[in-house]
Amino acid sequence: MxxxxxxxxxxxxxxxxxxxxxxxxxxxxxxxxxxxxxSKAGKPLGRYFPEVVAALAALPAKRFRLxxxxxxxxxxxxxxxxxxxxxxxxxxxxxxxxxxxxxxLMLFDDLGDPAAPLAERRGRLEAFVRANPSPALRLSxxxxxxxxxxxxxxxxxxxxxxxxxxxLDEPYRxxxxxxxxxxxxxxxxxxxxxxxxxxxxxxxxxxxxxxxDESGRLDHVGFTSNMPDRAALTAHLEKLVEPPGFTGxxxxxxxxxxxxxxxxxxxxxxxxxxxxxxxxxTGQRFRHxxxxxxxRPDKAPRxxxxxxxxxxxxxxxxxxxxxx
Numbered sequence: 001m002x003x004x005x006x007x008x009x010x011x012x013x014x015x016x017x018x019x020x021x022x023x024x025x026x027x028x029x030x031x032x033x034x035x036x037x038x039s040k041a042g043k044p045l046g047r048y049f050p051e052v053v054a055a056l057a058a059l060p061a062k063r064f065r066l067x068x069x070x071x072x073x074x075x076x077x078x079x080x081x082x083x084x085x086x087x088x089x090x091x092x093x094x095x096x097x098x099x100x101x102x103x104x105l106m107l108f109d110d111l112g113d114p115a116a117p118l119a120e121r122r123g124r125l126e127a128f129v130r131a132n133p134s135p136a137l138r139l140s141x142x143x144x145x146x147x148x149x150x151x152x153x154x155x156x157x158x159x160x161x162x163x164x165x166x167x168l169d170e171p172y173r174x175x176x177x178x179x180x181x182x183x184x185x186x187x188x189x190x191x192x193x194x195x196x197x198x199x200x201x202x203x204x205x206x207x208x209x210x211x212x213d214e215s216g217r218l219d220h221v222g223f224t225s226n227m228p229d230r231a232a233l234t235a236h237l238e239k240l241v242e243p244p245g246f247t248g249x250x251x252x253x254x255x256x257x258x259x260x261x262x263x264x265x266x267x268x269x270x271x272x273x274x275x276x277x278x279x280x281x282t283g284q285r286f287r288h289x290x291x292x293x294x295x296r297p298d299k300a301p302r303x304x305x306x307x308x309x310x311x312x313x314x315x316x317x318x319x320x321x322x323x324x
Contacts (some may be wrong), residue, residue: 006180009149009165016118016168017149018142020161020181021106022280023069024083028056028105030064048086051098052105055136064128067109074101080282108140114172153184185277187293188308191301192272193218194245194265195237203230204237207274208251208265211306217248222286224276240268273299281309
């Protein structure tokens, strides 16, 4: 099942609320000695997470079909970057990472009988976890109280991707947007350290955002591209063009996602501050593009530091907050 994004969680009876974990969605299958992991896009994941395959093969249960999220705890936090590193063509490299930063499977559904209502499937999942204990498996918490679910969004900071609501009386509906998801969005005040022109046009296409680290260096952390009045903004930005723009990590650095266009940017004097909305942070950078909210002429650029970014938290930390 897929989730449709909403601004508010539904109220009333008949809903189950779950944390939306920031990992790789995964269907885990076992039929006798055969264990498989599949992404929601239908791609095999087993070769990238051999330690999870081995853990599932060691369970007493010989047949199951489970829905969950692959996560990698690193140093007390969940690391999406560590997950991405697993998608590597070298089996030796994957095995090394599996030993150093083993993944876990956060379970939230039992698909042994997908036609059964969610309330029954959840009961079977809880029984499965009790009968098949493993350090590699975690049971995702749930609540049927919408007020408590809204508290999760407020209390867990940047630890969760959001909260998902599912109907207790509905079957599993693969491929359909049968769930409701509310994302946990945060804001940050960022220095505009540079910009890129729009492709084929003499106007700004995106602003390059920066935050100061503890050493006073301005690190590139992401971009935003929904600014108003681009013609006037372009004229203003062009008056501020001055190297180096970023004094720490800069756009266009070494990355497997780098393109020729990554290096095409204009550095600016660090005078402008923009407030943006973001969803995820990975490796002290915004994982996705941010939404421009407003200019902050009242904010000094040097006040815009990396400590604004909320770190990812471990399942244990989140679990304690959810249980509270």
